[in-house]
Each structure stands twice: as C-alpha cells, then as structure tokens.
Amino acid sequence: RSASTPYLKVTPSTLPAFPETEINYTRTQKFTLSGNSLKANAELTISGTNADMFSVSPSSIPPTTDGSISDTEVTVTYTPTEAGSHEATLTVSSTGATDKVIALSGTAIAPLTHYTVNWMVNGNPYSEGTPSTDVAEGESVETLPTTPAAIGDKVFMGWTNATIDG
Numbered sequence: 001r002s003a004s005t006p007y008l009k010v011t012p013s014t015l016p017a018f019p020e021t022e023i024n025y026t027r028t029q030k031f032t033l034s035g036n037s038l039k040a041n042a043e044l045t046i047s048g049t050n051a052d053m054f055s056v057s058p059s060s061i062p063p064t065t066d067g068s069i070s071d072t073e074v075t076v077t078y079t080p081t082e083a084g085s086h087e088a089t090l091t092v093s094s095t096g097a098t099d100k101v102i103a104l105s106g107t108a109i110a111p112l113t114h115y116t117v118n119w120m121v122n123g124n125p126y127s128e129g130t131p132s133t134d135v136a137e138g139e140s141v142e143t144l145p146t147t148p149a150a151i152g153d154k155v156f157m158g159w160t161n162a163t164i165d166g
Contacts (some may be wrong), residue, residue, distance in 0.1 A: 006067070006097035008035045008042060010074075018078040027078045027106065032071045032090060038063040040095040045085065048145030050086035054078055054104050063094075080108030090103070 009047040011032045018027045035042055042061045048055050057081045063069050082087055085107050 004037050006035070006038045006094055008033065008092055008094055008097045008100050010092060011101045013100070015076065015102055015104065018045065020107050020109055021078055021080055022111045023080055023083060023108050024111065025079070029076050031074050031076070031102070033069060033074050034071050035063060035094065035097065036067065036118060038069065038094050038097065039068045042069055042092055042094045044090065044092050046088050048088035051088045051164070053080050053086045053106070054088045056090060076104065078106040083108050083110055091125050134164040145160065
C-alpha cells in the first residue's frame with residue numbers, strides 16, 4: 001500500500017464470542033483502533049440480525065490534522081434482551097480505506113437469582129481484596145482475591161456455608 005493510501009488497523013483483528021450472559025446484564029470487550037493517511041473520521045457501525053444486542057463506543061473517531069488516529073481503545077458491549085444465540089457485524093470504515101469487519105457473537109441465558117454475600121473471617125467483616133458480594137444461583141465461591149491473613153492465633157482453614165459460633 002502507498003504511504004498516502006488511507007489505512008485502518010484493529011488490534012486484535014477478531015474478538016472471541018462473549019461469555020454466556022444473563023438477559024439485561026452487560027459484558028464488554030475491547031480492541032484498539034489506529035489509522036494513517038485518513039481523510040475522514042473512522043466510523044464504527046454494528047449491523048445484522050441482532051445488532052440491537054451490541055453497541056460500540058466511541059462510534060466515530062476523528063483523525064488528527066495529519067490524517068492519523070493513534071491507538072484508541074474501543075469498547076464493544078453485549079447487552080442481550082432475550083435468551084439465545086446472537087450475532088452481528090461491526091464494521092470500521094473511513095473514506096478510501098479498506099473496511100475492517102469484526103464478527104460479534106454471544107449467548108444469553110435467563111436471569112439467575114442473585115444473592116448478597118457478607119464476608120466474615122473469625123467473626124469480623126472481611127473486605128481485603130474487595131471480594132465480590134454478588135453470587136448467582138448455582139454458582140459457588142471457592143477463592144477470595146486475597147486469602148485472609150492469620151488473625152491473632154487463628155488461621156484460615158477453608159470454607160463452610162454454615163454460621164459458626166464461638
């Protein structure tokens with residue numbers, strides 16, 4: 001390609017399928033967009049049967065006066081509103097440049113019941129490492145971001161789903 005030919009680059013060039021997502025919950029993935037010798041904005045559009053389940057931000061990126069777009073983070077969001085498999089296409093285009101096309105896909109499941117977990121270690125509230133307090137039905141918590149340190153002469157020994165007194 002000539003140095004003056006408009007050019008778009010997306011990194012990575014493909015995105016994996018979004019992980020299984022509950023209806024009305026959100027998952028995101030990111031990629032980087034750059035370009036050279038551009039004469040117009042890079043426009044990011046989503047099309048296809050399930051285009052309404054996906055969104056992209058930003059949706060338009062202007063080049064600098066020299067026609068370049070330096071590495072710019074782009075976020076693709078999957079927010080399914082019905083259960084099932086969903087597919088769409090993300091197209092990145094700019095006048096004179098070859099379009100970059102990214103396939104989007106995800107699978108949505110019915111909402112699960114969620115429970116709030118209050119973490120306690122030796123009877124004291126535990127928040128080291130900011131453990132998640134949201135646990136969905138059917139899931140279990142097996143690790144904390146930071147293992148509880150010894151408190152006094154007590155040492156973390158394992159997990160239980162029972163209240164322990166004494």
